[in-house]
Amino acid sequence: MPKSKRNKQVTLSKTTKKGRGHKELIINGIRDAAEKYSSIYVFNFQNMRNSKLKEFREQLQSSSKFFLGSNKVMQVAIGRSSSDEIKPNLHKVSKLLRGDAGMIFTNLSKEEVERLFNEFEGYDFARTGSIATEKVELKEGPLEQFTHDMEPFLRRQGMPVRLNKGVVELVSDFVVCEEGKPLSPEASRILRLMGNMMATFRLNLVCRWGSEDDFELYIDGPGDSDVE
Incomplete structure (x- = not known):
């Protein structure tokens, strides 16, 4: 049985490799x-x-x-x-x-x-994989620099947080990164939210x-x- 031509993929974008001329x-x-x-x-x-x-x-x-x-x-x-x-x-x-x-x-x-x-x-x-230039640790308690709607995102980054009367609260101390160690994707995102420029x-x-x-x-x- 001949192959159907209806599902044939067509590339709409063309890319030119940088060759000898370049x-x-x-x-x-x-x-x-x-x-x-x-x-x-x-x-x-x-x-x-x-x-x-x-x-x-x-x-x-x-x-x-x-x-x-x-x-x-x-x-x-x-x-x-x-x-x-x-x-x-x-x-x-x-x-x-x-x-x-x-x-x-x-x-x-x-x-x-x-x-x-x-x-x-x-x-x-700093990007993922960059070496942390300092230890960043957040202490247990309110995190007033973060708005209440950010709480689900922070939890997805591994932070032990909860909402307490509309305020994001850290339920235990949390180490974002250790000096001299590569940054994880989560640490990189948290540092960006904190405005901490390490690079x-x-x-x-x-x-x-x-x-x-x-x-x-x-x-x-x-x-x-x-x-x-």
Whole structure:
């Protein structure tokens, strides 16, 4: 018996994979920036927040250009060895593009770049799996920061609560999270309700390149000794 065509699934949305053309655009953009700007920095980041990074990029857009994405693509763009680097000693920069990293090409002075990166911090609510930076414990008694209609939701998060004359009440002490331990989905939701921002988004400078003889390491980490 022939298969019915009535139940055939049809995909209405189409997605285009980022292929070779997209990679070439990034490579060409990086190489153009290497000609336009006087210095290059590698940075790494913690607790990435796109909105915070966007604010920082907009602050520097008149003097600098940021690149984040595939480390391998960025390495290809500037050269992975002394034989294929686009400028002398850029292979040293390439070797430091590891993990959560990016590059900034800029005409700002070294002192100004260091000041901007050192001063930049963004705070946000920690996500599930993030490491708690402190112990948060709620004591038995009224929880006046929560409205009465939130009581069912709080119970679903594992909190021992009840309504007492329209007031949410904790019937026993409750530990939301322990310092140094990963946050559960429930802990993450409770901290958000409490307005407790545990995630700090930072950008840390790793190295600076200014010319063939102007290369500086900011972070001495595992594997940095092989930057030759």
